[in-house]
Amino acid sequence: MDGVGFTVKPGETLGLVGESGSGKSTVARTMLGLIPPSSGRVFFQGQEVLTANGRMKKEFCGKMQIIFQHPESALNPRMKIYESLLEPMLIHRQNSSREEMKIKSRELLQQIGLSEEHLTRYPHELSGGQIQRVVLARVLSLSPQFLVADEPTSMLDASVQAQVLRILKRIQLENGIGLLFISHDIEVVSCMSDRIAVMYKGQIVESAPAEELCQNPLHPYSRLLVEAFSSLEKSSVKQVWVEDEKIDTASRCHYYSHCPHAGPACRQRPVLRETGAEHYTACWLL
Amino acid sequence: MSVFKNKLTLIGMIIILLLLCAAIFAPVLTPHNPNTQCLSQALKGPCSDYPCGTDEFGRCIFSRIIYGARVSLAIGIAVTAVSAAIGVVLGMAAGYYGRAVDEIIMRIVDIFLAFPGLILALVVAGLLGPGIGNVMLALALVGWMGYARVVRGTVLAEKEKEYIETARSLGANDLYIMFRHLLPNVIAPVIIMASVGIGYAILAAAGLSFLGLGAQPPTAVWGSMLSDGKTYLQTAPHLTIFPGLAILVTVLAFNFLGDGLRDLLDPRLKDKAWNRG
Amino acid sequence: MALLSIRNLTTIFNCEEGQLKACSNVSLDINPGQTLGIIGETGCGKSVLGMSVLRLLPANAVINGQIMYKNQDLLTLPDKEMCKVRGSEIGFLPQSPSTSLNPVLSIGEQLTEGLQLHRGMIKEKARIIALDILRSLGLKDSARTSAEYPHQLSGGMKQRVLAAISISGQPSLLIADEPTKGLDAVNRIQVVDLLRQLSRKTRASLLLITHDLKVAAALCDEIAVMYSGEIVEKGPAEQVLNNPLHPYTQGLVASLPERGLYPIPGHSPGLLDDSPGCRFYSRCPIGNEKCKCQPIINREVDGVHVRCLYIDQSGGAQQRIYGRGFQSEAG
Numbered sequence: 001m002d003g004v005g006f007t008v009k010p011g012e013t014l015g016l017v018g019e020s021g022s023g024k025s026t027v028a029r030t031m032l033g034l035i036p037p038s039s040g041r042v043f044f045q046g047q048e049v050l051t052a053n054g055r056m057k058k059e060f061c062g063k064m065q066i067i068f069q070h071p072e073s074a075l076n077p078r079m080k081i082y083e084s085l086l087e088p089m090l091i092h093r094q095n096s097s098r099e100e101m102k103i104k105s106r107e108l109l110q111q112i113g114l115s116e117e118h119l120t121r122y123p124h125e126l127s128g129g130q131i132q133r134v135v136l137a138r139v140l141s142l143s144p145q146f147l148v149a150d151e152p153t154s155m156l157d158a159s160v161q162a163q164v165l166r167i168l169k170r171i172q173l174e175n176g177i178g179l180l181f182i183s184h185d186i187e188v189v190s191c192m193s194d195r196i197a198v199m200y201k202g203q204i205v206e207s208a209p210a211e212e213l214c215q216n217p218l219h220p221y222s223r224l225l226v227e228a229f230s231s232l233e234k235s236s237v238k239q240v241w242v243e244d245e246k247i248d249t250a251s252r253c254h255y256y257s258h259c260p261h262a263g264p265a266c267r268q269r270p271v272l273r274e275t276g277a278e279h280y281t282a283c284w285l286l
Numbered sequence: 287m288s289v290f291k292n293k294l295t296l297i298g299m300i301i302i303l304l305l306l307c308a309a310i311f312a313p314v315l316t317p318h319n320p321n322t323q324c325l326s327q328a329l330k331g332p333c334s335d336y337p338c339g340t341d342e343f344g345r346c347i348f349s350r351i352i353y354g355a356r357v358s359l360a361i362g363i364a365v366t367a368v369s370a371a372i373g374v375v376l377g378m379a380a381g382y383y384g385r386a387v388d389e390i391i392m393r394i395v396d397i398f399l400a401f402p403g404l405i406l407a408l409v410v411a412g413l414l415g416p417g418i419g420n421v422m423l424a425l426a427l428v429g430w431m432g433y434a435r436v437v438r439g440t441v442l443a444e445k446e447k448e449y450i451e452t453a454r455s456l457g458a459n460d461l462y463i464m465f466r467h468l469l470p471n472v473i474a475p476v477i478i479m480a481s482v483g484i485g486y487a488i489l490a491a492a493g494l495s496f497l498g499l500g501a502q503p504p505t506a507v508w509g510s511m512l513s514d515g516k517t518y519l520q521t522a523p524h525l526t527i528f529p530g531l532a533i534l535v536t537v538l539a540f541n542f543l544g545d546g547l548r549d550l551l552d553p554r555l556k557d558k559a560w561n562r563g
Numbered sequence: 564m565a566l567l568s569i570r571n572l573t574t575i576f577n578c579e580e581g582q583l584k585a586c587s588n589v590s591l592d593i594n595p596g597q598t599l600g601i602i603g604e605t606g607c608g609k610s611v612l613g614m615s616v617l618r619l620l621p622a623n624a625v626i627n628g629q630i631m632y633k634n635q636d637l638l639t640l641p642d643k644e645m646c647k648v649r650g651s652e653i654g655f656l657p658q659s660p661s662t663s664l665n666p667v668l669s670i671g672e673q674l675t676e677g678l679q680l681h682r683g684m685i686k687e688k689a690r691i692i693a694l695d696i697l698r699s700l701g702l703k704d705s706a707r708t709s710a711e712y713p714h715q716l717s718g719g720m721k722q723r724v725l726a727a728i729s730i731s732g733q734p735s736l737l738i739a740d741e742p743t744k745g746l747d748a749v750n751r752i753q754v755v756d757l758l759r760q761l762s763r764k765t766r767a768s769l770l771l772i773t774h775d776l777k778v779a780a781a782l783c784d785e786i787a788v789m790y791s792g793e794i795v796e797k798g799p800a801e802q803v804l805n806n807p808l809h810p811y812t813q814g815l816v817a818s819l820p821e822r823g824l825y826p827i828p829g830h831s832p833g834l835l836d837d838s839p840g841c842r843f844y845s846r847c848p849i850g851n852e853k854c855k856c857q858p859i860i861n862r863e864v865d866g867v868h869v870r871c872l873y874i875d876q877s878g879g880a881q882q883r884i885y886g887r888g889f890q891s892e893a894g
Contacts, residue, residue: 019747032455061457068448076449078470084449087466091458127830128605135452142456154745157604157774162818163826184747187820228748 002202003271004040008146011176015193015210017186017225023202024182025069028148031180032066033057044146062092065144067135069151071128074135081126081134082119085109088142108137112167129160136167146178154183165192186225190214195278198222201254204272208279218281220259253284261285295546301539309356318346320353321504329522338528341511342518347525350506351532357507358488358536361422365487366480368426373433374476378464380434381441392438395431403428404490411499418501421494425487432483433476440472474551478544485540492533508533565592565631566768567616567736572628574608574615583834585611587792589628593736593785598762598769600783600800602776602815604831608792609772613738616770617655618645632736651681654734654767658741660721664713670697670724671709674731681732696727699764700757719753726757730765737761738770743778755781776819780804788812791831791842798867808869810850811843841871849873 004027008014018024029035031042033050042049049060068074075084085105106116112133123131132152139147149168153161169192172179181192189196190210197207198219206219217223253259253266265284275281308315317337324344332339338347380391398406410424444450445468453463492509494500501507508529515525569591576583585608593599601609614620616630618637630637637648649655657663665673671693678689690709697705700723713721722742729737739758743751755778762769762782773779779786780800787797788809796809807813814827829846832838841847841854854872861868 019749029451034451034454058457061455064455066452066455068451070448073447074449074452076467076471079467087453088456091453091456091462129830158776159604159814159818159827160830162824165824166826185820186748191820191824225748228752 004199004202004204006197006204006207008178008180010145010178011173012195013172013179013181013193015189015196016180016182016199017184017189017196018199019184022199024184024199025150026202027199028066028150028180028182031148032061032064058092062088062142063144064146064148065139065142066148066150067132067139067152069154071131071135071155072123074131075123077123079123080119081121081123084123084134085119085138085141088138092142104141105137108141111140111171112137127160128156129164132156132164133167136164136171140171140175143175144177146180147172148180148182150182151184152181153188154185161188168192186214186228198225203254203282205255205282206280207272208276208281212276212279216276216279218275218279218286219255219283220261221255292546292549294542295550298539298542298546301535302543305355305359305536305539308352309359312352312356316346316349316352318349320345320349320506322346329518329525331522331524339522339524341514341525347511347528350511351508351529353506354508354511354529354532355536357418357501357505358491358533361418361425361491362484362488362536362540365422365425365429365491366483368422369429369483370433370476370480372426372430373435374437374469374472376430377434377437378441378468378472381438382445382460382464382468388438391434395434398428398431401428404493407490407494408497408499411494416499416502418505421491421500424494425490429483429487433479436475436479437472440475441468444468444471477551478548481540481544481547485537485544488540489533489537564594566595566597566633567591567593567770568629568631569616570629570631572612572615572626572630574611574620575625575627576621577623577625581835582837584792584837585624585834586615589789589794591787591794591797593768593770595735595768596762596766597785598771598783600771600773600779600786601789602773602779602786603789604774604815606831606834607789608834609774609789610740612789613740613770613772616738617649617653619649647681650677650734651732652734652736654729654732654737656725656729656737656739656742658744660718660725663725664721666713669710669712670716674709674724674728677728677731693727693731696731697724700727700760702727719750722754723757726761730761730767733765734767736768736770737765738772740772741774742771743773743775751775751778754778758782776804776815788815792834793842793870794868795843795870796867798865802865802867808864808867808874809843809871810847814846 004023006014016024016027026035030037031049037050044060044064047056049064052060075081079087082105085108086101089101089104105119109116109119114130114133114137118126118130118134126134152168153164156164165188168179171177179192181189183189186196190213193210195207196210196213197204198213198221199205200221206213206217206222208216213222214226217226251267251269253262253268253270256262256266259266263285268284270282270284272280272282275286317335322345324340327336327340327344328342330336330340330344336346336348338351341347341350376391376395380388406428407421407424410427411421414420414423450463450467453467458466488508491500492507492512495507495509496513498510498513500509503510511529512526512533515522515529518525569589572586572589573584574586576585589612591599601612603609611620615624615626616637618626620626626638628638632648632652637645640648664670671690674693674696675686675689678684678692679686682689684692693709694705697708702708702720702723708716708720708724713724716724742758743754746754758769758771759782761767769782771779771782783800785797786800786803787794788803788811789795790811796803796807796812803812804816807816811827814825816822817825818827827846832842832845838855839858840856841850841859844850844854847854857872859870859872861870862874863869864874
């Protein structure tokens, strides 16, 4: 990950797309202080997150939440669902009495469309979609203002994915949560997001409003991603992908070896610059 | 339930329960006082009055074995509990914090493992002087490394899982994560190891008392009974056979239990394997 | 004449909880050179179907019915004969490229193994053929690749190697189990392209098991939709995907992002559940009491077989059945 910067406004969704290994998850984990960055800063409501400690840190932890990719390891396998649901409140000592927490957990379950019988089950007795919904409910219990969803549905079937995404979107809009939605599926991202940032090998190569990016992708890599879905049905893919990671030299454009248009200018790493209304692209050739 | 499907586990459990009862109700169950000497009855074979015969001082062997169960079980359980506790705490710290902490703890483990266990215990017990308490301490000190290694390995795998990361992102502190999240997930192999470990500790304690380092006479201990009986191995073999059998059966029972627990303790094993399609 | 024809295949697992019916009364045909896609959600029994054909199921599985391959019933074949069929007649492309290769054998060794075994070649000849196959699958430096070990290859290359292994026995039928699961967009195109290459080069039939409707649309001639162990709809790919008749297929299509992310409510019944009626009843937006108790028979509409009492041929029914648009509900 190298020189990544972006902002998410309250109630806005920023989609982050990229292939596996492009550093999307690293971004997510770094923002929440789960991985220390080599350099750089993260601001939440004007305050710095990564250097905070003690009570400030805990407060940030309550307001910034994350959902991960794998439903099978998202919950402690030895804790019943209600224990997992109540955990954030216990850690943050929000509701003091046991009764209040019980009521709250029932409310949360209702919001995500699960019934009370699920409360006493173990995670392995629930399906992937149900678990991701429990995770959503858990996140909600602290009323966060910022949420990172790291490929929340990539392990789920299409119909279940639709279910979870709808709940996520509804919850986000109802509570005015700023959302960073990370996925490799540009179609899903375009359904969920207001803005989309495309990431390639740890660098943001393009960022634009969702519709603009899907209709008018400028960076060659974004173009490939957008076309990837329609080109499935054509007889063959036009792009040749060479597996030559080893020649990748430090200073040139990350996309150099795969780019069909690469020229001499690309030996120097491009930076994001404005290429349209609210449209930023890191490419020399525009 | 699958516990009863496995006959050996069931047998193991029954034997252990019987032993516990014997230890608790020893005064009621025994026909004679274990320490009363009756030289006229010395070295008698098993008969209706003495079910397992008498030793060289005319003490009832059956009664001594029953009373010996108290000491043996106490040693087994206490030693295992202490070594498991040491192992779990150190193993968890090593696995969770990693880096320097891991390095230091695992090197200590290596140092302890470099000595043959029983010899090390012998040295420790020798230094501390004879006595049940010292034997227990010695055995606990040489028995914790296995637990630490197993716990460390499981923690290493488990701490990468997303629920741990979620807990960290919620602002939970390290102690909370270790004891609320990691401990329940690493405890299964520890319990399995412990149930076998109890048997081993009993055996080791018997060995140490055989060498004269355990409980002091006249306290009835299986190991020292064996040791005392060896002089009469040819003329009165029942002096060694019965305490030997007691040790054998007890150790086996704990081993059976450990094997059964292995299958039972994982809730995920009960999953329908073909749910995934 | 069908290459593989499955008749009334029922696969049951005897478990502690009872009998788990992973496939019930499945009948399918694959013609030579054709690609048949089995689509369905996780746990619907589609992988079990593939494994039933290969007879690679755990011991507690009971397979009933008929699997006719080139006029012999695979289910009655002795084990020894079946071993010959696997690999030389029917190739298998496993799901995860990262774990399906033996890490301690070089690519060349793993590839020639099959050639020596199934085609009785001597080592030297097998090596030449192996290099040929690798080259034909787009691994240009095939000599270097065959000397390498799995950990030295990227995911895409491993998938190619696995494909090479699966076709090394010159099978007439290839079974691919979820070849695109968990892959990102770009890798997915590569795999689709690879499969397309395979079926063009070998002219083998392909049984493609997937939950990805788009991959199925790109590759398949025919599609069978599986739900909770049953085939609920089968027919020409275009027809099934563009004008689905069964409410479940309609729901699947409607849940795609570009069709508006309409979820199917509820979740599928366990495979243990053995009620007589329609398995989709509990989630079906148009079902009624009749569907619940009466066994549903297959009906044929314009070459499409559908297991449903109420076939809606008007098209565009999905919009009516599955709720409002994504953004509208969200707003």
